Amino acid sequence: MKLMELLNNTTYKVLQGEADINVTDIVQDSRKVKPGDVFVCIKGSNMDGHDLIPDVLKAGVTALVVEKEIEVPIGITVILVKNTRNALAHMSCAYFDHPAKKLKTIGITGTKGKTTTTYMVKHILEQSGIKTGLIGTIEVLIGEDKISSVNTTPESYTLQKYLKQMVDAGCEAVVMEVSSQGLMLDRVAGIEYDYGVFTNISPDHIGPNEHSSYEEYMYYKSLLFRQCKTGIINIDDDNYENIIKDHTCKIESFGLSGKADLRATNLVLYRKDSILGIRFHVEGTMNFEVKLNMPGEFNVHNALCAIAICKHFNIQIKDIIQSFETIKVKGRLEVYNTNQPYSVIIDYAHNEVSLKELLSTLKDYNPKRLVCLFGCGGNRSKLRRYEMGKVSAQLADLTIVTSDNPRFEEPADIIADIVSSVEKEKGNYISIEDRREAIRYCIENAIPGDIIVLAGKGHELYQEIKGEKFTMDEREILKNVFEQLK
Structure with missing residues (x-):
């Protein structure tokens, strides 16, 4: 060329x-x-x-x-x-011959909710016969091909290569996570998104080699709305006006606020056997009832966001309703169906803020006991260990302290740091270094009404020890435990 x-x-x-x-x-x-x-x-x-x-x-x-x-x-x-x-x-x-122009492009930015919302959108579109690619934190999906992600938003050359592969595979649309780093480093330059989406924002990615301040972080998020045709905004977020400042696109809104173009009302939590979920009514630009088999109010925001996007594709309401009953996002408040009178949740929560939000959400379901299993990564800030230990001690009825990715530290040393914080808060706990055995303990000692949280690994399929990654999928561990218990 x-x-x-x-x-x-x-x-x-x-x-x-x-x-x-x-x-x-x-x-x-x-x-x-x-x-x-x-x-x-x-x-x-x-x-x-x-x-x-x-x-x-x-x-x-x-x-x-x-x-x-x-x-x-x-x-x-x-x-x-x-x-x-x-x-x-x-x-x-x-x-790559401008592949984005040959697809309906959906770019989702925000601090939380990007991953869950991208999977929701892909699921709804594909259930309706619209072949859709996905680019995000966990993986890149092109037809049947799955590619592990290195960055939430790939470098520009790799991104365009993926988009070209999607076009060649017959995709009609792509939904992707657009990180602040991706916007700051011009990884998405040259793309005019059909739909730019904002989920929410809170302080994150601030520090060396990231953003110098919260204001800078917010500024780069806002750039998406000078690079899309239609902006779809969470009006409930306190900073939504800063996000749409100097926008060049048409703006639509979603949220729980009565001011939202598309809004959710009458939220009701439900629990049936091991399944946790939430029901709500959609009103405004659409009108119907949703039963979402994923727990938590923040998943209502994610679902509303997905609905606000998919209505532009003329998806039938019955197809949206059916899609939400079957959607599951790997490692994001993922409900593992135990077929038992207790619940098991797999989630990526690996810091104080995310663990607090996770446990607070699950407490709203009034469990008999809230059991929290987690560890902390080695060769990372020790402060995280004390913070997560404190949160679990305060919110969980029982904390199971175990290993995460110890990297080049000794697992026992990391566990000792966490335990010191749990003990300071007078929390009930046990420590089991082997994560597989810790999960087994949770299941063998579960009682009806429990909610058991496996926190920290989420979508990860490995455990990193001494520079080597060993296969570890918590879903497979659970499957093996249940089979052996039979």
């Missing part, structure tokens, strides 16, 4: 050579360079691509895209741009 065709939507200056040359591929990772490629010099937090130019020249690159003037041998084309990340995104769009 001609380099100048890749640069069509980028302002640039040719410092050396010419843009009317053929290039075989676009590369930002110096280890993947092949003869004939164009190398885009990205300045990252740990490494500057400009420093790797000698290496990529040896590998046979044809052209370089840079942010500053450089000296290289005659015969190498050098393109100067203001922002190489932005240039990479637009070049990648062109390289």
